[in-house]
Amino acid sequence: MAKLNFGGTEENVVTREEFPLSKAQDVLKNETVAVIGYGVQGPGQALNQKDNGINVIVGQRKNSKTWDKAIADGFVPGETLFEIEEALEKGTIICYLLSDAAQIELWPTVKKHLTPGKALYFSHGFGITFNEQTGIVPPADVDVFLVAPKGSGTSLRRMFLQGRGLNSSFAIFQDATGKAWERVIALGIAVGSGYLFETDFKKEVFSDLTGERGTLMGCIQGIFAAQYDVLRSNGHTPSEAFNETVEELTQSLMPLVAENGMDWMYANCSTTAQRGALDWWKKFRDATKPVFEELYNSVATGKESQRSIDSNSQPDYREKLNAELAELRDSELWQAGKTVRSLRPENQAVEA
Ligand SMILES: NC(=O)c1ccc[n+]([C@@H]2O[C@H](COP(=O)([O-])OP(=O)(O)OC[C@H]3O[C@@H](n4cnc5c(N)ncnc54)[C@H](O)[C@@H]3O)[C@@H](O)[C@H]2O)c1
Ligand SMILES: CC(C)(O)[C@@H](O)C(=O)O
Numbered sequence: 193m194a195k196l197n198f199g200g201t202e203e204n205v206v207t208r209e210e211f212p213l214s215k216a217q218d219v220l221k222n223e224t225v226a227v228i229g230y231g232v233q234g235p236g237q238a239l240n241q242k243d244n245g246i247n248v249i250v251g252q253r254k255n256s257k258t259w260d261k262a263i264a265d266g267f268v269p270g271e272t273l274f275e276i277e278e279a280l281e282k283g284t285i286i287c288y289l290l291s292d293a294a295q296i297e298l299w300p301t302v303k304k305h306l307t308p309g310k311a312l313y314f315s316h317g318f319g320i321t322f323n324e325q326t327g328i329v330p331p332a333d334v335d336v337f338l339v340a341p342k343g344s345g346t347s348l349r350r351m352f353l354q355g356r357g358l359n360s361s362f363a364i365f366q367d368a369t370g371k372a373w374e375r376v377i378a379l380g381i382a383v384g385s386g387y388l389f390e391t392d393f394k395k396e397v398f399s400d401l402t403g404e405r406g407t408l409m410g411c412i413q414g415i416f417a418a419q420y421d422v423l424r425s426n427g428h429t430p431s432e433a434f435n436e437t438v439e440e441l442t443q444s445l446m447p448l449v450a451e452n453g454m455d456w457m458y459a460n461c462s463t464t465a466q467r468g469a470l471d472w473w474k475k476f477r478d479a480t481k482p483v484f485e486e487l488y489n490s491v492a493t494g495k496e497s498q499r500s501i502d503s504n505s506q507p508d509y510r511e512k513l514n515a516e517l518a519e520l521r522d523s524e525l526w527q528a529g530k531t532v533r534s535l536r537p538e539n540q541a542v543e544a
């Protein structure tokens with residue numbers, strides 16, 4: 193494993209150079225990787241493994257939309273697509289990719305099929321870390337590890353098809369066979385990770401829950417809404433407010449940050465903008481830091497996981513979720529966004 197310097201701290205990472213696909217294929221050549229669940233991560237990970245020449249099968253409930261999606265994606269019933277129990281029986285590595293709440297319900301069935309030497313793979317530290325809430329306690333004679341792609345399963349697949357790779361963290365919770373390390377790294381490469389950085393189950397779930405509730409999803413929508421509202425209440429049009437809040441960020445400035453960091457993006461804006469941004473960023477940091485402290489505490493005390501379990505296990509979960517998503521979709525901000533997106537030249541019909 194290479195040790196790299198991350199801003200002054202040395203950390204372990206595994207690159208594709210160190211662990212090429214050919215090595216992953218060799219490690220996994222006698223394994224049957226059973227991907228259980230075909231929601232968001234399931235398709236990304238299963239398809240990337242299939243395209244990478246790994247012996248992968250999918251376990252999914254028959255007569256479900258995602259069963260049909262798996263067929264449309266090229267998995268063949270009776271050959272590479274099975275009912276969940278059949279896939280659990282055939283798999284030597286079980287990739288447990290149901291939603292975190294659904295993993296609780298299916299756990300007794302999964303456990304039954306975890307015979308000695310098999311491996312249980314997660315993409316999140318949730319089930320194991322919060323085992324008092326989930327009841328997920330694996331037998332001692334199986335390997336237990338995770339590869340957690342740091343992004344949506346949709347991006348994992350898209351980036352793979354573009355010849356790129358999303359980065360993932362990996363962790364080993366239990367090494368029963370003595371081969372957990374090569375198995376987990378091989379899987380990490382096979383699912384399309386660009387590189388893998390080391391963590392443990394608890395750190396993965398604490399950081400992941402914080403990130404998605406924070407800057408990645410929750411906080412960003414919150415600050416978009418706040419700035420948009422201020423602009424609108426001061427008489428700015430929806431198009432101006434949206435462009436100055438969201439469109440410029442996603443289309444122009446964040447790609448520059450992704451390429452070369454925040455200072456470089458600042459350096460490529462006007463001296464006027466630089467002055468203002470440098471004056472204001474610490475004020476925003478100080479205003480939001482207490483909220484992030486509250487959030488981390490809510491994660492670390494198990495409040496967030498319990499809330500996810502309680503709400504995501506309800507039978508009308510999908511309907512309630514759709515209503516909450518509709519509230520966002522129908523808001524003026526995102527309706528303005530829809531029009532703005534339609535105006536991007538690449539989204540306009542080509543003129544004859
Ligand atoms: N969504 C992502 O992009 C993402 C990113 C990183 C990690 N993860 C982790 O990956 C894992 C899978 O997440 P996901 O978002 O792909 O899951 P998901 O919510 O898309 O659900 C996956 C599958 O679970 C099935 N399912 C739901 N309830 C079921 C039940 N009771 N019995 C049988 N099947 C059931 C659904 O049909 C679906 O096919 C989770 O641990 C999650 O935290 C997800
Ligand atoms: C894609 C995310 C937000 O990184 C993931 O953590 C998830 O739970 O979907």
Ligand SMILES: [Mg+2]
Nearest residue numbers: 316400401404
């Ligand atoms: Mg997450």
Ligand SMILES: [Mg+2]
Nearest residue numbers: 342343400404
């Ligand atoms: Mg995440």
